Amino acid sequence: MKTIEEINEKIKKxxxxxxxxxxxLEIVRKKGESKAAKEVDVVTTGTFGPMCSSxxxxxxxxxxxxxxxxxxxxxxxxxxxxxxxxxxDVYLGATxxxxxxxxxxxxxxxxxxxxxxxxxxxxxxxxxxLEATSYxxxxxxxxxxxxxxxxxxxxxxxxxxxxxxxxxYNVAVNASDRMLYTYMGILKPNFGxxxxxxxxxxxxxLRDPEYYTTGIGTRIFLCGxxxxxxxxxTQHSPGVERTPEGVPKRPAGTLAVIGDLKQMNGDFIxxxxxxxxxxxxxxxxGIPIPVIDEKVAAWCGVPLEKMCAxxxxxxxxxxERKPEVLAEVSYAELFSGTIKLxxxxxxVGSLSSFLMARKIAETLKKWxxxxxxxxxxxxxxxxGRETGIRTKGFxxxxxxx
Amino acid sequence: MIISERVxxxxxxxxxxxxxxxxxxxxxxxxxxxxxxxxLPQKEGLxxxxxxxxxxxxxxxxxxxxxQNVGLQRLKQDITKDDKICTHCGVCIGxxxxxxxxxxxxxxxxxxxxxxxxxxxxxxKGCMVRAIKIKF
Numbered sequence: 001m002k003t004i005e006e007i008n009e010k011i012k013k014x015x016x017x018x019x020x021x022x023x024x025l026e027i028v029r030k031k032g033e034s035k036a037a038k039e040v041d042v043v044t045t046g047t048f049g050p051m052c053s054s055x056x057x058x059x060x061x062x063x064x065x066x067x068x069x070x071x072x073x074x075x076x077x078x079x080x081x082x083x084x085x086x087x088x089d090v091y092l093g094a095t096x097x098x099x100x101x102x103x104x105x106x107x108x109x110x111x112x113x114x115x116x117x118x119x120x121x122x123x124x125x126x127x128x129x130l131e132a133t134s135y136x137x138x139x140x141x142x143x144x145x146x147x148x149x150x151x152x153x154x155x156x157x158x159x160x161x162x163x164x165x166x167x168x169y170n171v172a173v174n175a176s177d178r179m180l181y182t183y184m185g186i187l188k189p190n191f192g193x194x195x196x197x198x199x200x201x202x203x204x205x206l207r208d209p210e211y212y213t214t215g216i217g218t219r220i221f222l223c224g225x226x227x228x229x230x231x232x233x234t235q236h237s238p239g240v241e242r243t244p245e246g247v248p249k250r251p252a253g254t255l256a257v258i259g260d261l262k263q264m265n266g267d268f269i270x271x272x273x274x275x276x277x278x279x280x281x282x283x284x285x286g287i288p289i290p291v292i293d294e295k296v297a298a299w300c301g302v303p304l305e306k307m308c309a310x311x312x313x314x315x316x317x318x319x320e321r322k323p324e325v326l327a328e329v330s331y332a333e334l335f336s337g338t339i340k341l342x343x344x345x346x347x348v349g350s351l352s353s354f355l356m357a358r359k360i361a362e363t364l365k366k367w368x369x370x371x372x373x374x375x376x377x378x379x380x381x382x383x384g385r386e387t388g389i390r391t392k393g394f395x396x397x398x399x400x401x
Numbered sequence: 402m403i404i405s406e407r408v409x410x411x412x413x414x415x416x417x418x419x420x421x422x423x424x425x426x427x428x429x430x431x432x433x434x435x436x437x438x439x440x441l442p443q444k445e446g447l448x449x450x451x452x453x454x455x456x457x458x459x460x461x462x463x464x465x466x467x468x469q470n471v472g473l474q475r476l477k478q479d480i481t482k483d484d485k486i487c488t489h490c491g492v493c494i495g496x497x498x499x500x501x502x503x504x505x506x507x508x509x510x511x512x513x514x515x516x517x518x519x520x521x522x523x524x525x526k527g528c529m530v531r532a533i534k535i536k537f
Contacts, residue, residue, distance in 0.1 A: 050529060188496070194495060350495075354509045
């Protein structure tokens with residue numbers, strides 16, 4: 001048993017043993033969990049995939065004369081930002097598209113620009129056009145504002161993501177006879193391909209499946225800067241079915257995270273477009289796992305063969321919100337490049353970049369080894385499986401008489 | 402030796418309404434497979450074609466096209482994956498019908514093998530960061 005305080009002492013002295021989750025799997029396999037837990041102090045994880053529930057809020061500072069954007073309108077490079085906050089605070093979501101985007105009018109739509117791209121451009125230091133209107137008040141007389149700005153010109157810019165880091169996710173297939181354009185990518189007809197989205201053995205919440213060390217207040221790598229876990233993410237569903245090792249067999253836990261956009265690095269945060277679906281943001285997250293005991297090492301030693309994901313038909317089950325799962329496939333199969341469904345062999349594509357996940361885990365390992373990043377004790381636990389919480393559907397209702 | 406040559410053909414306006422390809426396959430013993438075609442009256446036409454046949458004969462046929470003033474480019478030069486943009490996620494790997502994309506197993510980089518590409522364009526549409534571009 002080690003405390004986080006003891007591990008931090010070692011980090012300060014440059015004596016902590018830090019390995020990536022990929023390396024830890026090998027160490028546990030060779031030496032067993034008890035020896036691995038004694039030898040290793042910190043395991044670093046990483047993930048880099050499209051995460052739609054991502055956003056930023058900005059606070060511009062006040063122009064002279066002042067304007068009350070709050071209650072008015074705001075566009076950033078033509079993309080609508082939410083202006084229902086104070087005078088110069090606005091909120092921009094990753095999936096927002098300009099009002100003149102044709103959407104899926106010419107199916108499948110291209111969705112060539114939107115919130116995710118504005119966020120990426122800001123991180124890369126580019127100038128963005130701010131266009132705001134307001135009704136004008138005695139204290140905020142200006143009715144229009146048009147100006148270019150970059151991150152260094154404004155007071156605050158914060159990445160705030162209500163749901164990231166999905167613990168396990170669907171494998172998407174298409175049972176119909178037409179091409180589908182989804183948030184899981186293009187799905188060819190008649191089970192022509194299968195797409196999944198996970199960093200597997202590097203995935204933060206697959207390595208800490210019971211939220212044993214990750215909790216509210218956990219300091220993390222967020223898109224090249226430092227961020228924090230601030231809550232469980234939306235649709236957090238810890239009560240799903242699990243393997244004997246405690247790893248969820250269905251989409252389960254999620255995290256809400258926050259961090260200073262000004263610290264971030266464009267390599268680890270990217271705007272993205274799914275043809276026929278929309279715009280999103282590819283987010284890079286790395287979470288350190290303090291090896292406080294053997295349990296932590298044991299979870300880090302669960303191999304790909306013992307983790308599985310549900311195969312879901314995106315031509316009917318998903319859009320109709322039916323619970324059917326066609327099959328369960330192991331992550332070993334998914335990472336092999338093909339899965340078998342009945343007697344059909346299906347070629348597998350990944351939405352999550354393993355190369356980038358590895359780069360993130362290695363960067364975090366370097367930060368900790370160099371004493372630049374210390375670990376945190378969670379302020380509060382995330383709701384675990386003991387709560388029985390499972391995300392529920394929305395039932396359409398009439399007004400109560 | 403039997404070869405398959407993938408080419409992008411640009412037809413000048415005055416050739417668009419002529420049965421150039423039909424005439425070509427009658428004259429030479431070759432097979433053709435049209436992968437992409439954009440032919441509009443009074444406009445420059447564009448076609449991506451695979452010619453298959455005896456190496457010598459395919460070359461003669463291509464020369465014949467050039468002499469008819471048809472613009473001719475080997476296809477592989479027109480397809481690019483920009484590794485500065487690519488995140489190496491591998492969504493293209495599952496989409497590609499000819500396995501032209503694969504992971505380098507040690508680095509986990511997504512590699513594009515031009516030789517296997519048939520320009521079906523699925524990867525261009527499917528790439529979420531638009532790292533794959535095709536220029537005619």
